[in-house]
Amino acid sequence: MKVLTANRLKDGAVVYFGKNGNWLEQLSEAQILAEPSQLEEAKKRAQEDEKSQLIVAAYDFEVEPGQKGPVALSMREKIRAAHEPTILYDQGSWVTTDRVKNVSL
């Protein structure tokens, strides 16, 4: 099963196609696109939203269902879902975050 993702045009932030057809920051709130027809519909919406300067670079990726919503399978999508690198610059030093491990929501 899949989820559609993109980057927000204004700040490049990672966003996900939600149940209401809007673009949300939390992967847990993304709409799971289990059927090919759902994916096609979402992609059409993404094309329109790209034309309306909301998002860019939409694509789909594999997820599995979790307790609180879809869970990314690949390391790349786990890192994107965390919205941060796994080594974070925080108040003067670089700290390792566990956000990637905890991304299974």
Added chain:
Amino acid sequence: MYRYDEFDATFVRERVAQFRGQVDRRLKGELSEDEFRPLRLKNGLYLQLHAYMLRVAIPYGVLSGVQMRKLAFLARRYDRGYGHFTTRQNIQYNWPDLPDVPDMLGHLADVEMHALQTSGNCIRNVTADQFAGVAADEVEDPRPWAELIRQWSSLHPEFSYLPRKFKIAITGAAQDRAAIKLHDIGLRLLKNDKGEVGFEVVVGGGQGRTPIVGPVIRSFLAKEDLLSYLEAILRVYNMLGRRDNIYKARIKILVQAVGAAEYARLVEEEWLKVKAGPLGAVPQAEIDRIQRYFAPPAYENLPDDTPSLEAKKLQDAQFKRWYQTNLTHHRVPGYSIATISLKPVDGVPGDASADQMDVLADLAERFSLNEIRVTHHQNLVLPHVRKQDLYEVYTILRAHNLAAANIGLLGDIIACPGLDYCNLANARSIPVAQKIARRFDDPKKLAEIGELRLNISGCINACGHHHVGHIGILGVDKQGQELYQITLGGSSALDASVGKIMGPGFPSDDVPDAIARILDFYLAQRSDAKERFIDCYRRLGPDPFKEALYARA
């Protein structure tokens, strides 16, 4: 250093205004992303994993205090308080918002900087020896020539749509600190038998998917012929380079396909036409004009012996260690070249905070005749420090976590941003760098191992230059798991070589032990304490190292 004249200043301002209009039209929908993408790339603006990324050009790595302070300002005001110095002597900001980028470029223009041609299929930042103008082994300062090439290549109408990106590096010293043999064009200033200074020209080197040590296509080129000859090289590439496959589009592929001798012949043929045209020989007046910007600064007349320095080395063991690892002999008595490591053990290779950049700007102004440089090993250099000031410089660096004593040693890891930041990456590189740095966080051990270049790339694009690491690490994705392949025997010096893959990759947590096995073997097998790792590897060959690497207790 070079100062913008009226033409340069107007040119950059116009470009900022132009990009501001382009961003405005993009946000309003008057430009599609397909139309906008090449425009933003030409202004150094990428879309990465989490956000946009702005790559600012630092021509041949040279900055003034004011410029460094502006880079700090940009990090603080428009980003998240830090920036990343790259393996091409540039700086990257990881979190700019698109509407702010024209303002960022405007601020850069205020200090004679820009982000032009740091992306896209054009001629990129010309990189140079970080010790240019001050190294004891230098034949001639390469920076005026780097500046000449920069001016020639900026918005060159014929070369703005090349088959692929194009990278030029230049050195003027006996020791190549600019990795010229791994660039599309590499230039080395040298003296011929008549004592004349000219260029050795290397074409078709590169890393990435197809690492190649570039061949010399012309052993001596007169200085005044530099631009016309470069023009000929680019014209042949532009005409014959492949455009059907981005993985086969670099000049190295073309040179390999036709052969170096044939490529040289094609260039000579084209060169005759170029020389007969308006480009011709660079007028001596123009060479002189640019060289005046790089005239040696007003050095004081100082003795080379500095008793106060010797006393400090005895009193402060950490300073002594830093002195031994981070300093390079300056050609002027009483001065030293200080390399500042951006590789503290728990840091991120090449990253500096805005606060650190402000401190570095102050140091440049107070102690280095207002100059600071970026190296392609992701470190910084204060090129003109009086020996009598070294201890004060060191204490300031130490207070701001900038005094890691590891230049050229195992702790001086070069790593691309990797999957933590980069859209192209397959694996993370920063955590692996940190694990290795922590494992070997022992000054005595680092000293014992000696000179060691360790480079990490998060994908085959090799932005971490892993192919030319004495030890190289390439992150790959194997069925969703990050795995790290180890290469040995690479070098970016004049005796350049591409590293050899040893075998199957290792999970991230196993990499430090793998490195330890390689180094234990080296320490046991080296002919004496002076035999460097790379020399030991070349003497023994890969097989015994491979056996040691994959041996299990």
